[in-house]
Amino acid sequence: LYSSAASDVYKRQQVDTSIFEDLGYQHYWHSAQKKGYSGVAILTKEKVVNVAKGTGIEHMDFEGRVIRADFEKVSVMSLYLPSGTNLDRLDYKFKFMFEFQSYIDDLKKDYPNLVICGDYNICHRAIDIHDPIRNKNISGFLPKERDWIDQFINRGFIDSFRYLNPEPHHYSWWSYRANARNNNKGWRIDYNMVSENLKKNIKRIMLKLIEKPIPKRRKIIEQMIKHQSKMHVFGSSKVFQSSPARRIWWRIS
Numbered sequence: 001l002y003s004s005a006a007s008d009v010y011k012r013q014q015v016d017t018s019i020f021e022d023l024g025y026q027h028y029w030h031s032a033q034k035k036g037y038s039g040v041a042i043l044t045k046e047k048v049v050n051v052a053k054g055t056g057i058e059h060m061d062f063e064g065r066v067i068r069a070d071f072e073k074v075s076v077m078s079l080y081l082p083s084g085t086n087l088d089r090l091d092y093k094f095k096f097m098f099e100f101q102s103y104i105d106d107l108k109k110d111y112p113n114l115v116i117c118g119d120y121n122i123c124h125r126a127i128d129i130h131d132p133i134r135n136k137n138i139s140g141f142l143p144k145e146r147d148w149i150d151q152f153i154n155r156g157f158i159d160s161f162r163y164l165n166p167e168p169h170h171y172s173w174w175s176y177r178a179n180a181r182n183n184n185k186g187w188r189i190d191y192n193m194v195s196e197n198l199k200k201n202i203k204r205i206m207l208k209l210i211e212k213p214i215p216k217r218r219k220i221i222e223q224m225i226k227h228q229s230k231m232h233v234f235g236s237s238k239v240f241q242s243s244p245a246r247r248i249w250w251r252i253s
Contacts, residue, residue, distance in 0.1 A: 032064035079118035084139030128188040
């Protein structure tokens with residue numbers, strides 16, 4: 001399935017990736033206690049020094065939203081931030097966000113070369129959403145959520161996509177309603193946040209999307225590999241992150 005130039009580390013979210021076992025990948029999972037609810041995973045052919053499942057914070061780990069793999073020169077985290085689908089979940093989202101920030105502040109003391117990839121469920125700036133005026137009171141683009149992204153970046157991270165791509169109309173999620181995908185009425189809620197000390201290693205990043213649904217799991221994976229978007233960050237290690245609902249594929253290499 002893959003050539004020698006294919007990736008050595010894969011990170012997937014919200015999807016069963018057992019098919020990778022046939023391809024010789026090590027796999028590490030952190031799933032929600034509620035079956036089918038949420039979860040994150042890392043799959044790799046690179047040598048892993050350590051895997052940390054969860055944060056040690058009980059309510060976060062109950063929902064299976066964080067996993068980290070430590071490699072020789074870098075640590076890669078898969079994050080799935082909660083959405084604010086109702087008032088209770090919005091309150092929980094804020095609780096998660098602020099406790100996660102404290103957790104990362106402490107973690108960076110021991111793991112300074114950190115890349116946090118995943119679905120943050122927040123658009124940072126007006127350029128990251130198709131209609132900032134009408135969506136200003138919708139969770140995912142609330143001022144408090146956007147302020148949190150601001151302070152997260154200001155405490156030592158780079159939004160790697162915006163670092164190299166200041167242009168509008170780049171999104172990673174579209175509603176299934178009103179033909180939003182075809183009209184590119186989207187939201188950029190997926191990020192690869194990179195520690196500032198890795199800034200010089202960011203060379204290229206782009207989003208490339210699979211255009212049509214594919215019925216079989218193996219075909220989905222093949223298409224994701226073929227239509228990968230790339231972000232060069234560090235050494236020879238590579239990380240991929242995907243969400244099946246969006247059919248978006250990030251590559252860090």
